[in-house]
Amino acid sequence: MLGALNSVILATFSFWYVYVMAFFVILCLGMALWPSAGRLKLGLDSDEPEFSNFSWFSMMFGAGIGIGMLTFATAEPMYHFGTNPATITGETEGSTAGNVRDAYIWSFTHWGVAAWASYAIVGLALAFFSYRRGLPLTIRSSLAPIFGKSLSGPVGHIVDIVAVVATVLGVSQTLGYGVEQFVSGLVRIGVGDWLQVTAADGSVTSSTAGIIMALVIIMGASTVSALSGVGKGIKWLSNLNMGLSFFLLAFFLIFGSTSFGLNALFIGMWDYLLSIPFNIFAVFQPVSLEAFTAAAPEAVKALSAEDLAAVHTSATSPWGTLGSFTEGLPEAAAALPQETISAAYAAAEEGRLSGWQGAWTIFYWAWWIAFAPFVGVFLARISRGRTIREYVLGAMIIPAIMCFVWFALVGGTAIDLELSGRAEGAISGAGQSDQLFATLAVMLSDWQAFIMSVIVVILLLTYLVTSVDSAVLIINTINAAGDEGPKARPHILFWGVALALVVGGLIIAGGLAAIQTAMVIGALPFSVVMVLMGLSMIKAIFRDGQRQRASIP
Amino acid sequence: MSIQPPLTDLPIRTADHGFYKGFTKDVTITAKLLVGGLIIWAVAFPG
Numbered sequence: 001m002l003g004a005l006n007s008v009i010l011a012t013f014s015f016w017y018v019y020v021m022a023f024f025v026i027l028c029l030g031m032a033l034w035p036s037a038g039r040l041k042l043g044l045d046s047d048e049p050e051f052s053n054f055s056w057f058s059m060m061f062g063a064g065i066g067i068g069m070l071t072f073a074t075a076e077p078m079y080h081f082g083t084n085p086a087t088i089t090g091e092t093e094g095s096t097a098g099n100v101r102d103a104y105i106w107s108f109t110h111w112g113v114a115a116w117a118s119y120a121i122v123g124l125a126l127a128f129f130s131y132r133r134g135l136p137l138t139i140r141s142s143l144a145p146i147f148g149k150s151l152s153g154p155v156g157h158i159v160d161i162v163a164v165v166a167t168v169l170g171v172s173q174t175l176g177y178g179v180e181q182f183v184s185g186l187v188r189i190g191v192g193d194w195l196q197v198t199a200a201d202g203s204v205t206s207s208t209a210g211i212i213m214a215l216v217i218i219m220g221a222s223t224v225s226a227l228s229g230v231g232k233g234i235k236w237l238s239n240l241n242m243g244l245s246f247f248l249l250a251f252f253l254i255f256g257s258t259s260f261g262l263n264a265l266f267i268g269m270w271d272y273l274l275s276i277p278f279n280i281f282a283v284f285q286p287v288s289l290e291a292f293t294a295a296a297p298e299a300v301k302a303l304s305a306e307d308l309a310a311v312h313t314s315a316t317s318p319w320g321t322l323g324s325f326t327e328g329l330p331e332a333a334a335a336l337p338q339e340t341i342s343a344a345y346a347a348a349e350e351g352r353l354s355g356w357q358g359a360w361t362i363f364y365w366a367w368w369i370a371f372a373p374f375v376g377v378f379l380a381r382i383s384r385g386r387t388i389r390e391y392v393l394g395a396m397i398i399p400a401i402m403c404f405v406w407f408a409l410v411g412g413t414a415i416d417l418e419l420s421g422r423a424e425g426a427i428s429g430a431g432q433s434d435q436l437f438a439t440l441a442v443m444l445s446d447w448q449a450f451i452m453s454v455i456v457v458i459l460l461l462t463y464l465v466t467s468v469d470s471a472v473l474i475i476n477t478i479n480a481a482g483d484e485g486p487k488a489r490p491h492i493l494f495w496g497v498a499l500a501l502v503v504g505g506l507i508i509a510g511g512l513a514a515i516q517t518a519m520v521i522g523a524l525p526f527s528v529v530m531v532l533m534g535l536s537m538i539k540a541i542f543r544d545g546q547r548q549r550a551s552i553p
Numbered sequence: 554m555s556i557q558p559p560l561t562d563l564p565i566r567t568a569d570h571g572f573y574k575g576f577t578k579d580v581t582i583t584a585k586l587l588v589g590g591l592i593i594w595a596v597a598f599p600g
Binding site for chain 2: 133134135136138140141144145148149151152154156157160161164165168475476478479480481482483485487488490491494498501502505506508509510514518540543544546547550552
């Protein structure tokens, strides 16, 4: 049922997710560049920034993306190196040198300014209404210009509930990837193969025992950290995260495919900039069986209903090629001339693009939206005293460039090792949670790879612990109407255990796909709240301008 | 048309005693029920 609901949402609301993300990018840039808006401070006019620019950028990156980089810096470019819209339309061939630029365009699209604009809009609205207007630091405050005092009642309660549920699901998705990668790391450093199981199709995933063990370690460490005092645990672990992250990045800069990575970085950023106007508005429509039948050659239309449905399913799958499509056809369809088969495959191109977009772009947009209350509250807390221009440009551009550097150096090394033949498919054949470890294993000798894998496992653990800690703190802050003071231990423990159970329950029940489905559904209502936040900001800034012109305080 | 001053006070009622002291009970309890329901659903209907 969850899967069916997810399909309906992807088919029905793809356009919504695409256009709201485009709206956030345009709105953020508009506010930064509009003179009277850009110079407004997130706080009183006398407030000054609490943190240096370096600390501010480091904290933003750590909170927003940090843990995702460990999985996706390798997995994202590697995946798009194999399949992306350019390979689906036949412009490039997957897993070849000619597909590297398109792999980076899509990697940068998903982790670039659109992702950060969604975080920025939540942080901006919260900081503006909390520090400039003096309203509580909770999600409902950011809708004050639209709903006014009614936010004290049920309307405000609904907004905060939607934010808490989205946060739980967004953080669970992040933790889910982290837990899978943590288990892969434990296997790599020799804790035991029993932590993973191999499915019938050959894919390797965490075993139930592995997930439970990982969650017990992570939640145990998080609980100790959360109960160790207000922010002490988080602060210490955040510093450790940043130190180890820079060490890992420097390692790839020095010992990885530096030249390939730097080329990928600069050419990729240029290609990405040129692609933004198209990619942030691109919506691909699913091709229904009826539409496919209407567009297919006559010989295909004449197939039995069962065969036609099988041809449609196969032709709209974004994961295959014309070759695999031809090989998998039912007997009656396989007997058709090759040009008829090719024409049937071409008739479903938009469907393949739609399937790819649902699995990647829409999933990411939903993830960033679900994660936005978590990162947004954090961004607001560390950005008091900055102008809107400084905040928006800082929050959108610098962390996006940091992501690009990770993708280029770490993912670039993985792609280069595959292209040169040195990896012999060891990286592309590994699951996405294992690709970073596989890259290290190809690059280094056994003992060197072991040491680096231990460092990655430690980094994963500290990132996971800080994410759980911060999420619990932010959920309790929203539940307490913006009060950031210490909370009673049962409330800290409840949300820590709840996050573990959501992650563990959903992974065991249906793997990461189950978390993804729940998250795409949970993000939808919060995306509406975010659009209202954007409209609130426009109204507030417009009214401030009117008051200023009329000399009204 | 007169320009209204911006909203600068948004009282949100929180519990003043008991287990939920300092929390908005409507938000906290509803969120806990929804997340709890999700966990039960995942466990009761795997796959």
